[in-house]
Amino acid sequence: MPSRTKAKPKRTSEGKVLKRKRENDDHDRLKKAIEEFDPKATPASRFSDLPLCEATASGLRASHFDTLTDVQARAIPAALKGADLLAAAKTGSGKTLAFLIPVLEKLYHAKWTNNVDGLGALIISPTRELAVQIFDVLRKIGRYHDYSAGLVIGGKSLKEEAERIDRMNILVCTPGRMLQHLDQSFGLNVSDLQILVLDEADRIMDMGFAHAVDALVEHLPRERQTLLFSATQSKKVSDLARLSLKDPEYVSVHEAAEAATPASLEQSYIVTPLPEKLDTLYGFIRSSLKSKIVVFLSSGKQVRFVYETFRQLQPGIPLLHLHGRQKQEARLQITQRFTAAKNACLFATDVVARGVDFPAVDWVIQVDCPEDADTYIHRVGRTARYQSKGRAVLFLDPSEEAGMLKRLEHKKIPLQRTNVKDHKKKTIRNQLQSMAFKQPDIKYLGQKAFVTYVRSVYLQRDKEVFDMKKLDLDGFAASLGLPGTPQIKFQKGEDIKKLKNAPRMAQSSGSEDESDGDGDARKPKAKDEVRTKVQKMFERTNQDVLSSHYRNMTGGADDNDDDEGADFFKAKRTLVDTDLDDAAGEHDGDDDGDGNGKMAKVVDLGGEQQLIVDSKRREKLLKSKKKLLKFKGHGQKLVFDEDGVAHPIYDLVDEDEFKAQGPVEELRRQFVEGESGKVAEADVEDKELARQKRKEKRERRKMLEKMERGEIASGPVVGAGAGAGAGLEGGEDPLALLRSLPVAGGAGSDDYSEDEAPKAKKAKKWFQDDSDDERAPSKKAKKGKRVIEMAEEPDNLEDLEALAAGLLDG
Numbered sequence: 001m002p003s004r005t006k007a008k009p010k011r012t013s014e015g016k017v018l019k020r021k022r023e024n025d026d027h028d029r030l031k032k033a034i035e036e037f038d039p040k041a042t043p044a045s046r047f048s049d050l051p052l053c054e055a056t057a058s059g060l061r062a063s064h065f066d067t068l069t070d071v072q073a074r075a076i077p078a079a080l081k082g083a084d085l086l087a088a089a090k091t092g093s094g095k096t097l098a099f100l101i102p103v104l105e106k107l108y109h110a111k112w113t114n115n116v117d118g119l120g121a122l123i124i125s126p127t128r129e130l131a132v133q134i135f136d137v138l139r140k141i142g143r144y145h146d147y148s149a150g151l152v153i154g155g156k157s158l159k160e161e162a163e164r165i166d167r168m169n170i171l172v173c174t175p176g177r178m179l180q181h182l183d184q185s186f187g188l189n190v191s192d193l194q195i196l197v198l199d200e201a202d203r204i205m206d207m208g209f210a211h212a213v214d215a216l217v218e219h220l221p222r223e224r225q226t227l228l229f230s231a232t233q234s235k236k237v238s239d240l241a242r243l244s245l246k247d248p249e250y251v252s253v254h255e256a257a258e259a260a261t262p263a264s265l266e267q268s269y270i271v272t273p274l275p276e277k278l279d280t281l282y283g284f285i286r287s288s289l290k291s292k293i294v295v296f297l298s299s300g301k302q303v304r305f306v307y308e309t310f311r312q313l314q315p316g317i318p319l320l321h322l323h324g325r326q327k328q329e330a331r332l333q334i335t336q337r338f339t340a341a342k343n344a345c346l347f348a349t350d351v352v353a354r355g356v357d358f359p360a361v362d363w364v365i366q367v368d369c370p371e372d373a374d375t376y377i378h379r380v381g382r383t384a385r386y387q388s389k390g391r392a393v394l395f396l397d398p399s400e401e402a403g404m405l406k407r408l409e410h411k412k413i414p415l416q417r418t419n420v421k422d423h424k425k426k427t428i429r430n431q432l433q434s435m436a437f438k439q440p441d442i443k444y445l446g447q448k449a450f451v452t453y454v455r456s457v458y459l460q461r462d463k464e465v466f467d468m469k470k471l472d473l474d475g476f477a478a479s480l481g482l483p484g485t486p487q488i489k490f491q492k493g494e495d496i497k498k499l500k501n502a503p504r505m506a507q508s509s510g511s512e513d514e515s516d517g518d519g520d521a522r523k524p525k526a527k528d529e530v531r532t533k534v535q536k537m538f539e540r541t542n543q544d545v546l547s548s549h550y551r552n553m554t555g556g557a558d559d560n561d562d563d564e565g566a567d568f569f570k571a572k573r574t575l576v577d578t579d580l581d582d583a584a585g586e587h588d589g590d591d592d593g594d595g596n597g598k599m600a601k602v603v604d605l606g607g608e609q610q611l612i613v614d615s616k617r618r619e620k621l622l623k624s625k626k627k628l629l630k631f632k633g634h635g636q637k638l639v640f641d642e643d644g645v646a647h648p649i650y651d652l653v654d655e656d657e658f659k660a661q662g663p664v665e666e667l668r669r670q671f672v673e674g675e676s677g678k679v680a681e682a683d684v685e686d687k688e689l690a691r692q693k694r695k696e697k698r699e700r701r702k703m704l705e706k707m708e709r710g711e712i713a714s715g716p717v718v719g720a721g722a723g724a725g726a727g728l729e730g731g732e733d734p735l736a737l738l739r740s741l742p743v744a745g746g747a748g749s750d751d752y753s754e755d756e757a758p759k760a761k762k763a764k765k766w767f768q769d770d771s772d773d774e775r776a777p778s779k780k781a782k783k784g785k786r787v788i789e790m791a792e793e794p795d796n797l798e799d800l801e802a803l804a805a806g807l808l809d810g
Contacts, residue, residue, distance in 0.1 A: 039077045053108045059141040069094035070253040076101055084248040085227045090262050091381020095229045096137050099197045104142055106195045114146050118189045121170045123197040126204050128153040130355035135172045152177050155328020175212040182219045193224050200354045201228035232374040260412050265384035268418040269394040275475030283426040289317045291362040293345040294382050298368035299452035300325045303347045305445040322348040353378045364392040369400045373411040399470035432481030446480040607633030
């Protein structure tokens with residue numbers, strides 16, 4: 001036995017040595033195969049033709065990846081040899097696998113270990129949705145490797161990510177979030193980084209992410225491999241120098257192709273005036289109910305407005321919306337729902353324009369003109385992905401047609417003009433106007449949608465395509481259901497890409513709580529101007545809390561405040577800073593500073609909503625109790641403690657506090673047991689009290705019966721049970737009630753009259769004892785007087801009857 005015990009570790013150590021030797025032989029064999037592999041001499045058509053390690057090859061087979069695409073066949077061999085890469089290919093051509101496979105192989109050849117080595121590969125994506133998609137593909141093909149991988153994007157807990165990020169070998173991230181971890185996370189070490197990948201590199205390298213990329217590259221080592229992939233690649237020397245690329249190899253699979261978009265994609269455009277775009281869009285959706293559609297709009301406010309209004313119109317197809325202002329959890333949920341849906345319509349901004357793979361998309365509709373040809377290519381790339389068919393439609397205003405077609409033609413993008421059939425046109429202007437009048441939130445979204453669209457057009461560089469002077473803004477406002485055009489005062493803004501990619505808190509022109517400036521004075525009303533009934537109804541001052549906001553934006557109020565530090569645009573408002581202070585009661589003064597204005601009053605009636613009195617009709621509202629009920633809140637039942645302090649019957653606790661108390665079933669059981677105990681105790685007390693009352697009643701009945709039979713000569717004793725001395729022990733005179741009652745015959749039962757006070761009891765002499773007091777009643781009885789003894793004051797009808805019977809007998 002001892003000899004066997006010693007031989008076992010020997011065989012184990014020999015096995016480890018043999019395993020390590022086999023791994024070294026595999027590494028040497030693969031390195032030699034990579035050096036000898038020449039894709040030009042022996043072009044590869046399958047993944048099995050590439051010199052890959054067994055773990056990567058097994059992951060590809062398990063994920064059903066077999067055939068190489070053009071960009072994969074050219075990019076993967078070059079990346080395996082360690083060269084820096086610039087790869088450009090059409091959308092949906094398989095670029096994700098073209099850089100994920102080199103990432104896994106790079107770490108394999110570097111003999112990267114999970115527990116010892118730190119971060120080895122960094123993959124950067126411009127959007128969260130694309131990062132999630134890349135991470136899912138990485139998990140599939142890397143399932144047989146031992147590397148740890150993490151997803152670092154915004155919208156999640158920074159603390160939880162920081163606790164685990166130092167243990168990751170591969171990170172898929174967005175630029176801003178990764179830079180935040182590099183600056184703040186203590187344990188993150190990137191000094192041994194082996195490979196850096198930028199997906200949609202032209203988007204990451206543009207001015208929107210320039211600062212984040214520059215700061216991020218400063219943390220990374222210069223000795224690394226860098227891969228850049230995109231459908232529209234950048235060749236600027238400044239961009240390449242910024243990333244420290246060394247003799248990069250440029251891979252452009254479709255550079256000599258006839259079109260920059262997939263051949264299976266049918267592309268057309270419709271010339272429709274700006275006021276008719278929503279009508280055309282609604283008619284198109286109604287005629288394509290059995291399709292999967294992605295609709296691109298220029299701003300998140302437009303996406304929200306179109307989604308909310310179309311949802312109420314019920315076109316007959318599931319509607320979804322996606323934009324950058326949503327929470328990360330909601331964005332992922334909507335993406336998954338649209339991916340799994342067979343027929344659906346998704347309204348979205350450019351947040352899903354790049355890289356996101358939605359399966360089986362039939363139509364891509366661009367309601368707003370893209371800012372350039374590259375954006376158009378990425379938008380239409382959501383359909384016709386990897387040998388599948390798709391169709392794309394672009395809506396163009398007549399003023400945008402010539403300039404945009406010229407730029408698309410320069411990028412080799414074929415477009416055919418299409419006309420909308422008359423029977424498919426559906427006007428929804430009246431329905432939108434009705435919604436805006438009845439629902440203040442729809443009216444508010446319409447205002448924001450108008451402002452953000454005009455802002456996006458105003459900030460575009462290409463004025464040959466985007467010319468605000470040629471747009472019918474009045475008609476566009478009417479098509480949104482607004483009876484008036486919001487007046488906007490423009491200021492010189494910066495480039496559109498900077499504003500689109502600025503931090504969320506720094507943007508104010510597109511936020512919900514933006515600080516609007518002032519506009520010009522109220523526009524004078526023309527003499528012959530005809531105002532409709534709907535316009536007059538919108539001008540009422542007491543329609544809703546948002547009516548004043550709408551009236552301000554349409555130029556319906558004066559504003560004398562001039563704020564030079566306002567944001568990109570300024571919309572008219574009625575209340576300036578001093579007016580808001582007056583309404584809040586901070587200081588007294590007139591509304592406009594000249595003593596002629598009328599100050600608005602804020603009345604707090606105890607409810608959640610305060611009553612703002614800014615008109616005579618609002619003053620009359622104060623006299624109506626019925627209409628003031630919604631401002632007074634809801635009443636609640638209270639109980640008072642021993643100190644007289646009021647408390648609710650049940651005190652509500654927070655959800656976290658409630659969960660900390662224990663399981664729900666256990667709390668329910670404890671509550672039921674406690675209440676049952678209280679009920680049982682009260683039941684015992686009630687039963688004892690009822691038993692005592694029955695006993696006293698029975699004893700009084702027996703006394704009455706004895707008195708009727710004449711067994712008691714001295715008169716009835718009312719109230720047995722407690723004894724005759726109970727009243728004396730309580731500090732009360734039992735004869736006080738008898739003295740106040742009249743006696744038959746007009747004479748009192750004692751020696752003193754009613755007006756005279758009772759005589760004081762004489763003090764005992766030294767020769768008297770208690771037996772003298774006992775003989776006193778008998779002496780009075782001999783004189784013909786009768787004494788009625790009572791143990792307690794009568795408290796019910798039977799006691800009073802017994803007392804009256806005793807008096808009558810006397």
